[in-house]
Amino acid sequence: MATPEELFEGDADRAGYVRGMFGDISARYDLMNTLMTGGRHHAWRKAAAGALVRPGDAVLDVGCGTGDLSFACLNAGAGYVFGLDFARPMVVRARQKAVERRAGIVSFGVGDATRLPVGDETFDVWCSAFVVRNIPDLDAALSEAWRVLKPGGRVGILEIPRMERGLLRPGARVHFQHVIPRVGRLVSGHSSAYRYLPVSVDHFLTPDELSARLRMAGFEVRRVRTFMFGTVALHVAEKP
Numbered sequence: 001m002a003t004p005e006e007l008f009e010g011d012a013d014r015a016g017y018v019r020g021m022f023g024d025i026s027a028r029y030d031l032m033n034t035l036m037t038g039g040r041h042h043a044w045r046k047a048a049a050g051a052l053v054r055p056g057d058a059v060l061d062v063g064c065g066t067g068d069l070s071f072a073c074l075n076a077g078a079g080y081v082f083g084l085d086f087a088r089p090m091v092v093r094a095r096q097k098a099v100e101r102r103a104g105i106v107s108f109g110v111g112d113a114t115r116l117p118v119g120d121e122t123f124d125v126w127c128s129a130f131v132v133r134n135i136p137d138l139d140a141a142l143s144e145a146w147r148v149l150k151p152g153g154r155v156g157i158l159e160i161p162r163m164e165r166g167l168l169r170p171g172a173r174v175h176f177q178h179v180i181p182r183v184g185r186l187v188s189g190h191s192s193a194y195r196y197l198p199v200s201v202d203h204f205l206t207p208d209e210l211s212a213r214l215r216m217a218g219f220e221v222r223r224v225r226t227f228m229f230g231t232v233a234l235h236v237a238e239k240p
């Protein structure tokens, strides 16, 4: 079994690890989000949905997990939301939550962000929360976002960016590298999921680097907003 660090080396199957790991922790995923963020995670998804969704929009939530960004988009006025995730147990949980909440026009399916099972120019919004850091071929995912968006469509990415050195960095490091792995192991029962998280952040992009990747994919970056002392970033971009 590869260590979290080894998953970022050579030809390690990081996507395979991510798919299996999220399948394993699906039952405790929502609880861990609340514990890790002090309950703030819902407010970030609400802010993302508010910045992206216009009334009646068709929204694609990529890496939907248990569906919370999809539900936030519905609450923001989306006409239809399709949530997609490659870990089937997360999709099952999202479907259960949709039934429990009597959520409106939403459906959830199993699929990969780098090979979207949807047609060209079918969505007004492509969004993802805490997903793209886990996708080894980010450019393929952005190219798929471009393909499925209508002209004028919006991309929204909520993520934990790599942190540059700064005053708050040591505090954030203690939280990510020591608190989260210990609490995560206890709560989820998974030995590496919450050790993988800080490693994946360290291998991810800064907000400026993510903006550059979005521009390389052809998008115009409209807005970058950070939350929780810069530990979470929302990028909003547009397909011209």
Ligand SMILES: C[S@@+](CC[C@H](N)C(=O)[O-])C[C@H]1O[C@@H](n2cnc3c(N)ncnc32)[C@H](O)[C@@H]1O
Binding pocket: 015, 018, 019, 022, 023, 062, 063, 064, 065, 066, 067, 068, 069, 084, 085, 086, 087, 090, 111, 112, 113, 114, 128, 129, 130, 131, 134, 135
């Ligand atoms: C940290 S969870 C985020 C879930 C949800 N978006 C949220 O806000 O709670 C990351 C999710 O992305 C999914 N994921 C990662 N890579 C993916 C890919 N290439 N295609 C589809 N889903 C992917 C994982 O299975 C997992 O459910």
